Amino acid sequence: MRDDPRDPRLPTSPGFWRSPLRGLRFTSVLGLVLLAGITVLFVTGLLSYAAYNPNLSPVNDKTPDKGILGFYLFTWPTNPHWLYRLNQGVHVTLGITLIPVLLAKLWSVVPRLFALPPARSLAHALERISLLLLVGGGLFEFVTGVLNVQLDYVFPSSFYPLHFYGAWVFFAAFVAHAVLKAPTALRNLRRLREERNDLVSPRPAEPTVSRRGALWFVGGGSLLLFATTVGQNFGGPLRRTALLAPHGGAEPLSGPNGFQINKTAAYARIDPAETAGDAWRLVVTGRTGTVRLSRARLAGLALHSSALPIACVEGWSTPDQWWRGVRLRDLAALVGYEDDPPDVFVESLQRRGAFRKAALRANQVADPRSLLALYVNGPDHGYPARIIVPAAPGVLNTKWVVRMTFGDL
Numbered sequence: 001m002r003d004d005p006r007d008p009r010l011p012t013s014p015g016f017w018r019s020p021l022r023g024l025r026f027t028s029v030l031g032l033v034l035l036a037g038i039t040v041l042f043v044t045g046l047l048s049y050a051a052y053n054p055n056l057s058p059v060n061d062k063t064p065d066k067g068i069l070g071f072y073l074f075t076w077p078t079n080p081h082w083l084y085r086l087n088q089g090v091h092v093t094l095g096i097t098l099i100p101v102l103l104a105k106l107w108s109v110v111p112r113l114f115a116l117p118p119a120r121s122l123a124h125a126l127e128r129i130s131l132l133l134l135v136g137g138g139l140f141e142f143v144t145g146v147l148n149v150q151l152d153y154v155f156p157s158s159f160y161p162l163h164f165y166g167a168w169v170f171f172a173a174f175v176a177h178a179v180l181k182a183p184t185a186l187r188n189l190r191r192l193r194e195e196r197n198d199l200v201s202p203r204p205a206e207p208t209v210s211r212r213g214a215l216w217f218v219g220g221g222s223l224l225l226f227a228t229t230v231g232q233n234f235g236g237p238l239r240r241t242a243l244l245a246p247h248g249g250a251e252p253l254s255g256p257n258g259f260q261i262n263k264t265a266a267y268a269r270i271d272p273a274e275t276a277g278d279a280w281r282l283v284v285t286g287r288t289g290t291v292r293l294s295r296a297r298l299a300g301l302a303l304h305s306s307a308l309p310i311a312c313v314e315g316w317s318t319p320d321q322w323w324r325g326v327r328l329r330d331l332a333a334l335v336g337y338e339d340d341p342p343d344v345f346v347e348s349l350q351r352r353g354a355f356r357k358a359a360l361r362a363n364q365v366a367d368p369r370s371l372l373a374l375y376v377n378g379p380d381h382g383y384p385a386r387i388i389v390p391a392a393p394g395v396l397n398t399k400w401v402v403r404m405t406f407g408d409l
Helices: 024-050 083-097 099-113 122-149 159-190 211-227 236-241 295-299 328-334 362-366
Strands: 282-286 289-293 304-308 321-327 344-348 357-360 371-376 386-388 401-406
Touching: 024 083, 024 099, 024 159, 024 211, 083 099, 083 122, 083 211, 099 122, 099 211, 122 159, 282 328, 289 295, 295 371, 321 328, 328 362, 328 371, 328 401
Parallel strands: 282 401
Antiparallel strands: 282 289, 304 321, 321 371, 344 357, 344 401, 371 386
16 A cells, blocks of 8 residues: 555655665764764864853853853963964864765665654654754754855854854764764674665665765765865965865955955945044053054054964964054053953944954953054055954954953953
8 A cells, every 4th residue: 555654665665765875884984984073073163162252251152041061161372373273174174074974874874764663662762863853953053054154144043052052952962873873883894794784775776886986976075075175274376276165266355465354344334434544543441541542643652563364263264464563462551451461342343243342361462462453464454453363263353443441351
């Protein structure tokens, strides 16, 4: 009968799934690759979030009410200065590289998603529920991550809490699944022969490719994604290979200021009249009161230079750029913090988007390489002035700065 779940025309029947490639050894290889890769993704994701110092100020924390999930937070260091660039480059590039492996893994076990009865016991029911969370969570994390990298902000809410809480749900299910399945996967890899199991079709179709060939195909897809993404973490000719990355390809401009940016002045709705030399003032507030500094007066202070990259959550970064401006700790000294620079709250002229305001911790202010930059590689950038801090996410390097408030936040 057509309604019989054993009818080979229905996905609930083992005979419906006829690919001769499915089997425990094939899915075990893919599973172990994901076990290592997703573990790295989770750790680098936690480090990426910690880099925002979200427990410093509400403006830095995009996932409020996270409770015990914030247990790992710590003061983000400024050394080495390329730390965030490396961490986020690994996180995004590895995530994109693993997409073919994830899709192949889901394809290899899809018969189990339709297996009947849905639950043979309480333990089996819990395993099926964890499997649904694993599949749904994995697809959710990879899809939202790719959309964010591509700057397609189509989320019903902010990307940050969606990706953060989704990662915890997915990783909890992933750990449960790994604990249950990793020993079996290792045993399957050691076997010389494939044994009969629920993934092997009872009536397989004629093979068009071997299982080894299929694994090479998946690996080739991952290698292709890696090769067309990783270049966004570098400068020069290698960036041109990042064909799938929004900040890949040729540099946007020629000359010393020709490196990638996320937000233009037009996007941020910066009124040119507000940044004109005779109108703009930087307001600095601290222990001894408030001072207002024109750009000419800032340029007349002691200027220092730092070679630092810009690295963003989307995974792209620039090589070290040569910044020149006033040290943040020197600005703190102007308002009464000569020897003990505190945290600072920074505000921008930006009219739209997240991180119009940001907080920097005292260790970031105290670092001699942290600047209110007036120049980069010669010309102005983020005019009239912007923040540049070693190892900080790009969004904390506030542009079009108009106000800085030093003190405990």
